[in-house]
Amino acid sequence: MPPSPTSSASSRAEERAGRDQGPGRPTPPTTWTGRGPAGDVAPRRPRRPRRSPLPYALLVPALAVLVAALGYPLYRQAVMSFQEYGLAQQFGQPPEWVGLDNYVTLVTDSYLWTVIARSIVFCVANAAITMVAGTALAVLMTLVGRGPRLTLQIGLLLAWAMPHLASLTVWQWLFDSQYGVINWLLVNLGLDQFAGHSWLIDQLSFFTVATVIVVWMSVPFVAFSVYAGLTQVPGELYEAAEIDGSTAWQRFRQITVPLVKPVLLIVALLQIIWDLKVFTQIFVLQDAGGITAETNLIGTYIYRLGLGEGEFGLAAAASWFVLLLTVALSLYYVRVLVREEEL
Amino acid sequence: MRTRTRQRTFGVVAVVIALIWMFPVYWMLNSSFLPYNRIRAAEPTFLPLNGTVSAYGRVFDSNFFDTLRVSATVTGITVVAALLFAFLAALALSRFRFKGRRSFILAVLIIQMIPAEGLFISQFKLLEGWQLLNSVIGLSLLYIAAVVPFTIWMLRGFVNGVPRDLEEAALVDGCSRLQAFFRITLPLLAPGLVASGVYAFLQAWNEFTLSLVIMTRPENMTLPLWLRSFTESNRISDWAGIMAGSVLVAVPVMIFFLLVQHRMTSGLVSGAVKG
The missing domain is CATH 1.10.3720.10 (MetI-like)
Structure with a gap:
């Protein structure tokens, strides 16, 4: 594949590599790079790394916060998941070590599996709809003139910029059973059964509303990322293909898709990670009238188990599902990212 | 000429989608300026003509x-x-x-x-x-x-x-x-x-x-x-107040967001397209 001249990150990297390998450059007079003169050449290790404590000192504050607020809780969570830690322990009774009991309780509880299955279905459906809609809008942006494109971009940006809680509040108002504009519209379209229709009570309709909101919020990111990718495909490729007599669809399938595939992959992966841990949307909609037991996803399930019922041990064990699932997916994302960026 | 009309059709589609997409944001602003009787009418009000800012007052009183x-x-x-x-x-x-x-x-x-x-x-x-x-x-x-x-x-x-x-x-x-x-x-x-x-x-x-x-x-x-x-x-009584609250929470943030939007996209997927 030909290198894309406009990819800012890669050209930056090349520029940097070129500069670093430039011969005869003056070496910094002190140890401040911590490298020998030859150390700049990317893959080779410096012959004698100098042990300057300065970089470590610079990392200390960030590291301290991460250890205190993420590392230690992770450890706590691991310990707690092996303990009987309920309301009694909350009031001072020492927690009892129960080995894998929490995990056994969870795994044999059919409700957990229902929640996990529901989360996965919700995640896959939302990620798929978001990707298809976002990619379609990105392609649309390349097909229209400047005016319509800017209008579309502004519309998407507005939706993207809304804080989640404000969006959720507005959508509740749009879907309001009595005065909501959506019910009004549906009734005026002749669907009389929507007069005073309550959207959140029924499970399927609850998740329809949740999907509409999540997709509305997430499509802009996908659309902008894919559009950025599309604009980097060199135009000569299309011209050449056109001269060779290809149809528009063939050009899309054979040129656009393969070239934009890396962006699609990364964006899809992020979307899956984000949709898997969706919490706020579900939680707020449950508040607004959904039946909790029928609409819990992993996040709200853990919240209600731990902070609602005080079953901290069980909740800690359940949290590991979310963590392991997300980190497993993230590792792939990180691998892609690391391959592309020079560390 | 065929491509011209096609581009125009797509342009109309794009504008319609844009309007649908920004409608919730518009509706938030619109509703926040409506008095009680108009927000709870059988027919929705699409333009807040002769509106009121009293809903914002109710927010500030909370x-x-x-x-x-x-x-x-x-x-x-x-x-x-x-x-x-x-x-x-x-x-x-x-x-x-x-x-x-x-x-x-x-x-x-x-x-x-x-x-x-x-x-x-x-x-x-x-x-x-x-x-x-x-x-x-x-x-x-x-x-x-x-x-x-x-x-x-x-x-x-x-x-x-x-x-x-x-x-x-x-x-x-x-x-x-x-x-x-x-x-x-x-x-x-x-x-x-x-x-x-x-x-x-x-x-x-x-x-x-x-x-x-x-x-x-x-x-x-x-x-x-x-x-x-x-x-x-x-929820039961005052959607105008709720929308006014949403506006106050959302608008300052949206302004900031529009300033950095570009960098956030490029940070997450930087270097992914290499041709």
Whole structure:
């Protein structure tokens, strides 16, 4: 594949590599790079790394916060998941070590599996709809003139910029059973059964509303990322293909898709990670009238188990599902990212 | 000519989609200016002609300003601390080669994917143990840890972009290392610091899950929590007030967001298209 001249990150990297390998450059007079003169050449290790404590000192504050607020809780969570830690322990009774009991309780509880299955279905459906809609809008942006494109971009940006809680509040108002504009519209379209229709009570309709909101919020990111990718495909490729007599669809399938595939992959992966841990949307909609037991996803399930019922041990064990699932997916994302960026 | 009409058709489609997509935002503004009788009419009002700002008055009469203060404090602490810590770390990662550097970068990338939803139970227990539940410091600590990884990643890119030769030239010209840093490097990094700062601001200002878990008392609510409880207590009677509250929460944030939107996309998928 030909290198894309406009990819800012890669050209930056090349520029940097070129500069670093430039011969005869003056070496910094002190140890401040911590490298020998030859150390700049990317893959080779410096012959004698100098042990300057300065970089470590610079990392200390960030590291301290991460250890205190993420590392230690992770450890706590691991310990707690092996303990009987309920309301009694909350009031001072020492927690009892129960080995894998929490995990056994969870795994044999059919409700957990229902929640996990529901989360996965919700995640896959939302990620798929978001990707298809976002990619379609990105392609649309390349097909229209400047005016319509800017209008579309502004519309998407507005939706993207809304804080989640404000969006959720507005959508509740749009879907309001009595005065909501959506019910009004549906009734005026002749669907009389929507007069005073309550959207959140029924499970399927609850998740329809949740999907509409999540997709509305997430499509802009996908659309902008894919559009950025599309604009980097060199135009000569299309011209050449056109001269060779290809149809528009063939050009899309054979040129656009393969070239934009890396962006699609990364964006899809992020979307899956984000949709898997969706919490706020579900939680707020449950508040607004959904039946909790029928609409819990992993996040709200853990919240209600731990902070609602005080079953901290069980909740800690359940949290590991979310963590392991997300980190497993993230590792792939990180691998892609690391391959592309020079560390 | 065929392509001309086709482009025009697509243009119309694009504009229609744009209007649908921004409709909720418009509806929020529109509803916030409507008086009681018009917001609860059989036919919706699509233009707030002869509207009123009384709904905003009702918002200001609630405990809006108390929660605004909590949110502002938490966000302020988070932005300052996260920027400072991340900047130091980014300097280390970008300007030095040391043992453990690669693993630290990898850890930063993985950590930023850890979902609050997988950890809030033990973070709650942690702050409970430190007597930091319902405290601005406790919540800020969790927020700093949540935004620092991505901020490091972002700033590292910016520091990489400042050529070291510039600093060296300043050194040759007789600047001290500190002078070179403050006169050359820092000004060049200003856009990066602003972008990362806005990112941290948006995250802390909009965050819901952790503040729900940590700030359990009504007097310690952050803005998103306030909007939720304000909605709950006025759902039956006052949608105009609720929409006015949403506008107040959303508009300042949207302005900030539009300033940095570009960098956030490019940070997440940078370098993915290589042809």
